[in-house]
Amino acid sequence: MYIAIGLYCLSLLCQVFASLISLSLFRHSVTIYRWGWLFLATGLGLMIGRRIGPIFHIFESGRFDLLDAILSLPISGFLLLGVLGLRKLIIKSDNNQLMLETLAQHDPLTNSLSRTEILYRVSEEIERSRRNKHSFALLEMDIDHFKDVNDQLGHHVGDEVLINLVRQSQEVLRSIDTVGRIGGEEFLILLPETDATGAAQIAERLREHIANTANETSSSSSIKITISIGGTIFNPNENMEYKQDILLNELLNQADLAMYQAKNEGRNRVAFWGASTPPLKRARY
Structure with a gap:
């Protein structure tokens, strides 16, 4: 029972972190990806509820589905890794865009305006x-x-x-x-x-x-x-x-x-x- 609770808790933490990262990117992003981050954060927030439910169910009935608990951790872990990867990609894309804008605005030799x-x-x-x-x-x-x-x-x-x-x-x-x-x-x-x-x-x-x-x-x-x-x-x-x-x-x-x-x-x-x-x-x- 405690193993299942531990797995569900770890899964829950992964989804909380993924949701917070998505929400943070929504608040600070000014790109076309802004609303995508909001929808992802909302979806992850709803999934958190699905992770809390089984934990309460175990405490109330003592019953648990070990297979579901085992699968929940890698699923949530992969979601977190995916969000982190997307975050890194967006940051790199924003940096590249900033660099291109800077190069377009300035003469590369003299640093005067182009x-x-x-x-x-x-x-x-x-x-x-x-x-x-x-x-x-x-x-x-x-x-x-x-x-x-x-x-x-x-x-x-x-x-x-x-x-x-x-x-x-x-x-x-x-x-x-x-x-x-x-x-x-x-x-x-x-x-x-x-x-x-x-x-x-x-x-x-x-x-x-x-x-x-x-x-x-x-x-x-x-x-x-x-x-x-x-x-x-x-x-x-x-x-x-x-x-x-x-x-x-x-x-x-x-x-x-x-x-x-x-x-x-x-x-x-x-x-x-x-x-x-x-x-x-x-x-x-």
Whole structure:
């Protein structure tokens, strides 16, 4: 009799643990598996009642089914192992999903935002700007003569320069500003809630900081680089009739044209798109 009671009790504990694990995963899961965990926890909870019944029956009548008691333990044990296995699988799947999202959002070399993510952030900022009527600025930054660095010192040194550029840029930019790599040595910088004068000041401060900061790399000597910056300002009171994707493409084109203007004017300088910009952003640095 006591053997049967012991087997039923062990079986009961296995199902209690399995049910608690399922309930915990239901409470913390935000995936499509959420309701599946709830149904599994409910089913296991109902099975607990079937394990308690035989124990009370033994105490009341002294009768028991030893075969049922023996089979109940492996059945409940396998259920617990199955739930633990599913839990491990879901956690691994969630971790993999988080890793994929992180890789999709960040450039693997520089750890700046990826092209897709920075464009998404700019698109979101357009919507936010049109809603709260605050302007923002978009800068395009490009390293001058970067091909010479790769050709003379190797691409591994060029990669180190790109990493340093992002780090040095973040030293100058505000906490609300974001940097994203859009290809090669070209980067976009989003400056939320920034007018033309503020954007010109930030861009010039960034240009000067990069020009005066030495890059320590695996090369035998430190390297100094310069950048050309093109910028544009989004005015939420203009072009209200255009769709968001059209405005995004227009902003990118304006920043790109301004950056090439800075290149054509001699590099290591800042230029802004548009005739309505203040004199500061037309200055040749």
